[in-house]
Amino acid sequence: xxxxxxxxxxxxxxxxxxxxxxxxxxxxxxxxxxxxxxxxxxxxxxxxxxxxxxxxxxxxxxxxxxxxxxxxxxxxxxxxxxxxxxxxxxxxxxxxxxxxxxxxxxxxxxxxxxxxxxxxxxxxxxxxxxxxxxxxxxxxxxxxxxxxxxxxxxxxxxxxxxxxxxxxxxxxxxxxxxxxxxxxxxxxxxxxxxxxxxxxxxxxxxxxxxxxxxxxxxxxxxxxxxxxxxxxxxxxxx
Amino acid sequence: xxxxxxxxxxxxxxxxxxxxxxxxxxxxxxxxxxxxxxxxxxxxxxxxxxxxxxxxxxxxxxxxxxxxxxxxxxxxxxxxxxxxxxxxxxxxxxxxxxxxxxxxxxxxxxxxxxxxxxxxxxxxxxxxxxxxxxxxxxxxxxxxxxxxxxxxxxxxxxxxxxxxxxxxxxxxxxxxxxxxxxxxxxxxxxxxxxxxxxxxxxxxxxxxxxxxxxxxxxxxxxxxxxxxxxxxxxxxxx
Numbered sequence: 001x002x003x004x005x006x007x008x009x010x011x012x013x014x015x016x017x018x019x020x021x022x023x024x025x026x027x028x029x030x031x032x033x034x035x036x037x038x039x040x041x042x043x044x045x046x047x048x049x050x051x052x053x054x055x056x057x058x059x060x061x062x063x064x065x066x067x068x069x070x071x072x073x074x075x076x077x078x079x080x081x082x083x084x085x086x087x088x089x090x091x092x093x094x095x096x097x098x099x100x101x102x103x104x105x106x107x108x109x110x111x112x113x114x115x116x117x118x119x120x121x122x123x124x125x126x127x128x129x130x131x132x133x134x135x136x137x138x139x140x141x142x143x144x145x146x147x148x149x150x151x152x153x154x155x156x157x158x159x160x161x162x163x164x165x166x167x168x169x170x171x172x173x174x175x176x177x178x179x180x181x182x183x184x185x186x187x188x189x190x191x192x193x194x195x196x197x198x199x200x201x202x203x204x205x206x207x208x209x210x211x212x213x214x215x216x217x218x219x220x221x222x223x224x225x226x227x228x229x230x231x232x233x234x235x236x237x238x
Numbered sequence: 239x240x241x242x243x244x245x246x247x248x249x250x251x252x253x254x255x256x257x258x259x260x261x262x263x264x265x266x267x268x269x270x271x272x273x274x275x276x277x278x279x280x281x282x283x284x285x286x287x288x289x290x291x292x293x294x295x296x297x298x299x300x301x302x303x304x305x306x307x308x309x310x311x312x313x314x315x316x317x318x319x320x321x322x323x324x325x326x327x328x329x330x331x332x333x334x335x336x337x338x339x340x341x342x343x344x345x346x347x348x349x350x351x352x353x354x355x356x357x358x359x360x361x362x363x364x365x366x367x368x369x370x371x372x373x374x375x376x377x378x379x380x381x382x383x384x385x386x387x388x389x390x391x392x393x394x395x396x397x398x399x400x401x402x403x404x405x406x407x408x409x410x411x412x413x414x415x416x417x418x419x420x421x422x423x424x425x426x427x428x429x430x431x432x433x434x435x436x437x438x439x440x441x442x443x444x445x446x447x448x449x450x451x452x453x454x455x456x457x458x459x460x461x462x463x464x465x466x467x468x469x470x471x472x473x474x475x476x
Contacts, residue, residue: 011381013373013377015261016371018263019262020261020262020263020266021261021262021263021370021371022261022262023253023258023259023260023261023262023373024257024258024259024260024261024262024265024294025256025258025259027262028258056262106373106377106380107381108377108380108381108385108386108387108388109377109380109386109387109388109394110388110389110390110392111386114386114389115389117384129384131380131381131382131384132259132381133254133259133373133374133377133378133380133381133448134373134377135251135261135344135371135372135373136374136377139251139344139346139347139371139372139374140371142344142346142347142369142371143249143345143346143369143370143371144369146355146367146369147346148346148347148349148352149346149347150346150347150348150396151348151352151353152348153398153400153401154348154398155395155396155397155398155401155409156347156395156396156397157393157394157395157396157413158388158393158394158395158396159393159394160391160392160393162391163391163393167412170412171393171412174405174408174409174412175395210371
């Protein structure tokens with residue numbers, strides 16, 4: 001019980017790309033919330049997430065709050081940008097408006113949503129935060145590839161492809177299914193490593209899973225030397 | 239192009255438990271399909287998946303095809319039961335009826351759906367199979383716990399808790415977040431192991447994530463010696 005009533009801060013996954021993979025819960029939250037916050041970075045994810053929301057329902061009359069979040073590894077620059085974005089969100093919440101932060105996929109898996117929860121709780125200690133889970137990109141990829149990620153006692157690893165050879169080798173040793181995320185910069189190295197281990201026939205590449213522009217490649221040797229986008233993954237199933 | 243037209247075989251995830259976490263795609267497939275296939279085992283998952291479908295839409299006039307699939311490790315018994323169940327599904331498909339096999343969570347992650355695809359393709363080589371991805375139980379758990387599973391370059395492992403100490407130790411060493419599935423039989427051992435490594439404060443237990451009967455325990459020492467259900471998991475975030 002507090003006097004400082006404020007809006008609810010929602011994290012809502014809109015799914016991997018196909019607007020039909022949005023959940024009823026996310027749809028309801030989008031419908032009732034007057035403010036939709038979407039990170040605007042140098043990648044396509046923000047516009048894609050907003051595009052999905054737009055296909056799922058009419059957004060007329062709602063505020064689209066674009067948060068400028070640069071894709072940088074400069075910690076100070078990032079902290080300043082996040083603080084500024086959190087201020088913008090907090091301003092609406094203090095006006096007793098619900099704010100829904102939309103995320104491609106699921107808000108709890110590789111999303112910037114989670115950074116904002118502590119920042120906002122600091123500004124508004126009594127803030128209510130609620131998360132609507134979403135379908136992940138790898139579930140969508142598995143559906144498109146018709147590839148079971150795990151059966152029975154199967155073990156699954158999810159690892160960004162930027163890791164070094166030793167980490168990747170160890171992960172390949174210890175797991176039945178390995179999902180390499182963000183493979184765009186590491187694809188040549190990864191293809192060589194998988195071929196050397198005789199695992200190239202067990203590897204499946206998918207880019208923009210669930211999007212209209214989805215691409216699948218099952219002969220991973222063809223991936224070498226080709227430029228791939230940020231939303232690409234490689235699944236190895238032993 | 240084939241003369242042997244037959245129904246489509248759908249694998250559709252109904253999400254982790256909350257009927258609101260069903261996707262629009264699964265809802266549409268359920269609406270248009272005259273046959274809903276649901277595995278009937280000795281656990282609660284089948285009735286739960288059907289319960290979610292029933293809450294999401296009216297099933298009047300549809301055939302509910304219950305497939306008897308015993309929870310046994312006897313390979314021959316299992317193969318016979320699956321073959322019989324596949325025959326039942328194939329019979330409807332041959333009558334040009336679409337059949338949707340419903341799965342709690344996602345059809346590509348620890349679901350019996352994937353076993354039926356090759357069995358049915360053998361009987362009906364031109365069969366069209368389509369998968370509607372679902373929200374997983376661990377995404378729902380992370381939402382309830384407000385626990386980001388991965389941020390930035392984070393690595394996630396999903397491993398059934400039945401594995402031995404060495405496997406579990408290695409997984410704890412190599413990953414930032416470890417999701418232990420089906421912890422009901424291994425909980426005492428797991429709690430001891432996590433305490434010995436000083437990771438008990440980083441561990442979160444959740445049972446029936448997203449169900450009305452969801453249970454959360456953040457003091458995992460309280461879990462020892464208590465009977466837990468099949469739908470329980472433990473998430474360790476270092």
